[in-house]
Structure formats: C-alpha cells, structure tokens
Amino acid sequence: MNNDTYIITGRVLHFIDEPDIAAENSYEYYKIGALVIEDGKIAYCGEAVEAIGRFPNYPIVDRHEKLIIPGMIDTHMHYPQTEITGAYGEQLLEWLETYTFPTERKFSDKAYESDVSERFISECLKNGTTTAMVFGTVHPESVDAFFEVSESYNMRNICGKVLMDRNAPDYLLDADLDTAKRQTEELIHRWHNKGRQLYAVTPRFTPTCTPEMMTIAKELMDTAPGLYLHSHLSENKGECAWVAELEPEAADYLDAYDRYGLVGPRSVFAHGIHLSEREYKRLAETGAAIAHSPTSNLFLGSGLWNKKACQDYGVRAGLASDVGAGTSFSQLQTLNEAYKIQQLQGQKLSAFQSFYFATLGSAKSIYLDDKIGNFEVGKEADFVIMDNAGTELMKYRQSHSHTLEEELFVLGTIGDDRSIAETYVMGVRVYDKERGAQRPAVELKAVV
The missing domain is CATH 2.30.40.10 (Urease, subunit C, domain 1)
Structure with missing residues (x-):
C-alpha cells in the first residue's frame, strides 16, 4: 500500500x-x-x-x-521578491524602481532562480499554502526554475513570465515582441497542464506594456485552453493617474485591459482598490477576479479594498499575500490584516468568512474549485x-x-x-x- x-x-x-x-x-x-x-x-x-x-x-x-x-490558496505572489520582503519606505511606483527592478535583474542566473524558488516553495508549505498564483520575471528561466521546484513537490501552482516593454530599466524589458511571444509560447508548451502546473500570461501592468504587447498577450491567451491572465489593477492612485495618461482612449483602468480582450474568466487582477462602478460591473459580468492583498496594500500605503462592493456587484475575489510587498507568507496573518481593513471601513469579516476566503473562496476565484478548496x-x-x-x-x-x-x-x-x-x-x-x-x-x- x-x-x-x-x-x-x-x-x-x-x-x-x-x-x-x-x-x-x-x-x-x-x-x-x-x-x-x-x-x-x-x-x-x-x-x-x-x-x-x-x-x-x-x-x-x-x-x-x-x-x-x-x-490554503494564495492568489497573488511575486516569488522573485522574496528577498525584499519588508524593504523600507516606499509606495508602489517608487518601490518598483528602488527594490523590485534591481532585484529581478538577478533572475537571469538559473542557479540563483532555483535557490530562490526552493526557499519560496518551502515558505509556502511552512505556512500551509498548497496552491499559489505567482509572478516570475521577464526571464523565461525564472519560470522554468519555479515550475521545476513546484513539480518536485507535486503542488498545483500557477506561474508566468512577465511581459514588459516600456517604462522599466532596459535590462528588464523584453528584447522585442516576437521574442516575448516565442519565449512565452515555449513556456506554455513546456509547463501548462504538465502534471499540476498551470500557466498564466503575465503582462506586469498597463504602465509597462505597450498596446502592441497587450495585443501579444491576447494572442498568447488564445494558444491553449485554460490559460490564466495575471496582472495588476488600480493598486495606487498615482498608478491610476499614470494609466489615464498612457491610455487616454480607455474608459478607465480596467478598460485598458478589456479593450485588448484580456478581461474574462481566469483573468486575475491583484488589488482592485480604486475601482469605479463601471469597473465593478464589468469584472462581475466577465467573471474576472480580484486578488485581495491586504498586507501589501497597507505596507505600501495603497488604500483599503472594498470587500462589500465586490460582494454587492458579484465580483469574484481571492486572498493574496502579495509577497514581497506583502509582509508575510502566512495566510493567517493575511487574514489578520484583512479583518482590520474591513474594520476601518465599518465592515465585518467573520472567522467563517475568513477561512472560506483562504480556501474554497480563493479556489473559486481562480476557477479551481472543481479540484481543490x-x-x-x-x-x-x-x-x-x-x-x-x-x-x-x-x-x-x-x-x-x-x-x-x-x-x-x-x-x-x-x-x-x-x-x-x-x-x-x-x-x-x-x-x-x-x-x-x-x-x-x-x-x-x-x-x-
């Protein structure tokens, strides 16, 4: 036996x-x-x-x-940012420039990527997290390294190579659109539905992706069934204003994705703090999800997520640590901060709601409730x-x-x-x- x-x-x-x-x-x-x-x-x-x-x-x-x-299920994490967890003193856009981009530069080294992947997976398991939706870096090797470790533990995880072709250091930009597409296609072929591994097409966020890159992302989404779209949405007010400048024809931040066909089932957007009524309605009708990231929202001073609005409009939502701007791998500590965020808005998060959120609720948000949760x-x-x-x-x-x-x-x-x-x-x-x-x-x- x-x-x-x-x-x-x-x-x-x-x-x-x-x-x-x-x-x-x-x-x-x-x-x-x-x-x-x-x-x-x-x-x-x-x-x-x-x-x-x-x-x-x-x-x-x-x-x-x-x-x-x-x-427990974590619907948004950055494994390359493990080493900068708890880095001091910035808000979102400054955080990226000061900490994130220099750290992600290191991920062209396979040995380094493998070491961080091992540490990251070990921390997830130590904290009772058995499934995570994870950003790699622009380097395809970063995704290979992550999936190799994930597969060795037989975990059900989702990961993807970052797509990025503007407003970031040259050393982190995709060489060109064709290369970005080819590398991603190869990763999808290599890893999507291999055992328990799943792939997410991962445009970092609108400010770092040209319209041409967003078009490539949609083309990639159509290459295999069951692929995910993983990105960020309305995390920080400065970010939202920047998106309005970059995409003046978009009705709002969500529309900057939607107009390229990137909002639908298995589209998961981290944060979703500063949303309009139109955006809530559109998220609900398309079946897209928000990954609520309470510790990073507080740590970077981004704002308070409105759980009640998501519920009222019928928007799917999952729980996320958002390591490394998030300050703990523990979903228990993530629930601790989620409760406080609701308290600050005169809303409630009961113990039963919390543990549902960390398990079946998160599974439903990423369309895996037929398998886990x-x-x-x-x-x-x-x-x-x-x-x-x-x-x-x-x-x-x-x-x-x-x-x-x-x-x-x-x-x-x-x-x-x-x-x-x-x-x-x-x-x-x-x-x-x-x-x-x-x-x-x-x-x-x-x-x-």
Missing part, C-alpha cells in the same frame, strides 16, 4: 458554500472526523467511526484533536494540520476559546507559521515542524 492511501483522523473542517450566502449550511465540521485518502484524492470526508467501518483495511494516521482544513469526494487531497498551541500565547488564548468560530478567529489574528503542524499535497506530507519541507516520500511511514 502506498503513502497516499490511508485514513487520517482529527477535527475536520471545510466549507461547501460562502458563509455570507448560506451561513448555517456553509461548512461541515466533524469533531471526531476523518478524511480517507485514495491515490492522492479525497475518497471520504465525515465521521471517523464511519470511515474506519467503510475502509477497514486502510492504515490510520491519528492526529487526535488537531484541526484539519483544506490547503474543500474536501468533496474526488478532489485533490491538499490539506493542513493546524497547531492551536504553536506558541505559549496561542495555547493559553485557545484554552479560553469556547466555540469553533472563536477558535478560528484567534487562529486568523495571532496565528502564523507556528500554527501549521503539517502540510499535505495530494495526500502526501510535504512539511512538518520538525523536519521542514520535504519532497514527497515513497513509504507510508513518511506520513505516520
């Missing part, structure tokens, strides 16, 4: 609907629960006694009273074992939590990587606190 066929027991929680829509029936929670894993997928989710009765010959991995949740039978078995006593403070505070909702709220405010005991990908343990990140093992003893 191999290491991805077994029963794992504990307190099992997952969401089946958005709490705002159907609060009473939005989640399933089994205090003495179990997941049955068969060949890396969910075969059963429910009461432990029933699981053991139905699958009597399967080995049991007992996690006692630890909470088991789906793997909860424990429905047949889905890929990406999950996390939580540690509510990761620090003395957490242990003490949780001893005074009297409901599941309170427990989750504490995890989403003072929790961080120390709240993650283990991370599993396709049913195989790839991280635990004692040994750190580990590539998938062969024997069952690796997970018990």
Whole structure:
C-alpha cells in the first residue's frame, strides 16, 4: 500500500458554500472526523467511526484533536521578491524602481532562480499554502526554475513570465515582441497542464506594456485552453493617474485591459482598490477576479479594498499575500490584516468568512474549485494540520476559546507559521515542524 492511501483522523473542517450566502449550511465540521485518502484524492470526508467501518483495511494516521482544513490558496505572489520582503519606505511606483527592478535583474542566473524558488516553495508549505498564483520575471528561466521546484513537490501552482516593454530599466524589458511571444509560447508548451502546473500570461501592468504587447498577450491567451491572465489593477492612485495618461482612449483602468480582450474568466487582477462602478460591473459580468492583498496594500500605503462592493456587484475575489510587498507568507496573518481593513471601513469579516476566503473562496476565484478548496469526494487531497498551541500565547488564548468560530478567529489574528503542524499535497506530507519541507516520500511511514 502506498503513502497516499490511508485514513487520517482529527477535527475536520471545510466549507461547501460562502458563509455570507448560506451561513448555517456553509461548512461541515466533524469533531471526531476523518478524511480517507485514495491515490492522492479525497475518497471520504465525515465521521471517523464511519470511515474506519467503510475502509477497514486502510492504515490510520491519528492526529487526535488537531484541526484539519483544506490547503490554503494564495492568489497573488511575486516569488522573485522574496528577498525584499519588508524593504523600507516606499509606495508602489517608487518601490518598483528602488527594490523590485534591481532585484529581478538577478533572475537571469538559473542557479540563483532555483535557490530562490526552493526557499519560496518551502515558505509556502511552512505556512500551509498548497496552491499559489505567482509572478516570475521577464526571464523565461525564472519560470522554468519555479515550475521545476513546484513539480518536485507535486503542488498545483500557477506561474508566468512577465511581459514588459516600456517604462522599466532596459535590462528588464523584453528584447522585442516576437521574442516575448516565442519565449512565452515555449513556456506554455513546456509547463501548462504538465502534471499540476498551470500557466498564466503575465503582462506586469498597463504602465509597462505597450498596446502592441497587450495585443501579444491576447494572442498568447488564445494558444491553449485554460490559460490564466495575471496582472495588476488600480493598486495606487498615482498608478491610476499614470494609466489615464498612457491610455487616454480607455474608459478607465480596467478598460485598458478589456479593450485588448484580456478581461474574462481566469483573468486575475491583484488589488482592485480604486475601482469605479463601471469597473465593478464589468469584472462581475466577465467573471474576472480580484486578488485581495491586504498586507501589501497597507505596507505600501495603497488604500483599503472594498470587500462589500465586490460582494454587492458579484465580483469574484481571492486572498493574496502579495509577497514581497506583502509582509508575510502566512495566510493567517493575511487574514489578520484583512479583518482590520474591513474594520476601518465599518465592515465585518467573520472567522467563517475568513477561512472560506483562504480556501474554497480563493479556489473559486481562480476557477479551481472543481479540484481543490474543500474536501468533496474526488478532489485533490491538499490539506493542513493546524497547531492551536504553536506558541505559549496561542495555547493559553485557545484554552479560553469556547466555540469553533472563536477558535478560528484567534487562529486568523495571532496565528502564523507556528500554527501549521503539517502540510499535505495530494495526500502526501510535504512539511512538518520538525523536519521542514520535504519532497514527497515513497513509504507510508513518511506520513505516520
């Protein structure tokens, strides 16, 4: 019997609907629960006694009273910016010039790219993130390096080479349109739908992409089914004003993408802070999504995302750390800042809404809820074992939590990587606190 066929027991929680829509029936929670894993997928989710009765010959991995949740999903990250996380003192456009562009210049070196990719993936797993949507750099090798490491852990990740041909240092611009298109086509052929890897066509943002480059991006989107479009939208007021100057014929910032056919299902735009009513409506009707990036929005002083407006208009939204302008790989800490942003606007973000946002909600925003996001039978078995006593403070505070909702709220405010005991990908343990990140093992003893 191999290491991805077994029963794992504990307190099992997952969401089946958005709490705002159907609060009473939005989640399933089994205090003495179990997941049955068969060949890396969910075969059963429910009461432990029933699981053991139905699958009597399967080995049991007992996690006692630890909470088991789906793997968390990060809908916008920059892996090349890992080394500048927490860099001081700039807003968006100055941040790019001062920190981002000089750092991304280093990514023409394959050994360097591979090292950063390994560190980045390890941090994701350490923080319970099992799927991420990730920017590479303009260098195609940066995407190869990322996918090679991602594939070695059997993660479901999305990445793409940055497209950029203006308003950036010459050393980071694509050599020409034909080269940018050819390199991207080669990456799509090499990686899209290879195992669990998925590709995103990635024009950095309107200020760094000419109309000709946007046209190339649309042509690339049409080369294979299921490709993503990954970019930025309305992060900073200065950026928005710049876009209006660069694209005077566009109705607004979103239209600067839309007029090239780049707004639709599987289009994911980070931030979306300063949006008009027309933009909200257009995002909703096209099925495009916003990647809410609370820690970077605060760190760069960009503004407060309006969750209520997105909900009212029906805009898809996912949760994002936006490392490295985002200040933590932890989606728990990202939820902490998301809660505060809602408080500042007189809005609420409940504990159940938060954990839905980090799991099934984010999966829906990137059209992967048929594969990940909860424990429905047949889905890929990406999950996390939580540690509510990761620090003395957490242990003490949780001893005074009297409901599941309170427990989750504490995890989403003072929790961080120390709240993650283990991370599993396709049913195989790839991280635990004692040994750190580990590539998938062969024997069952690796997970018990």
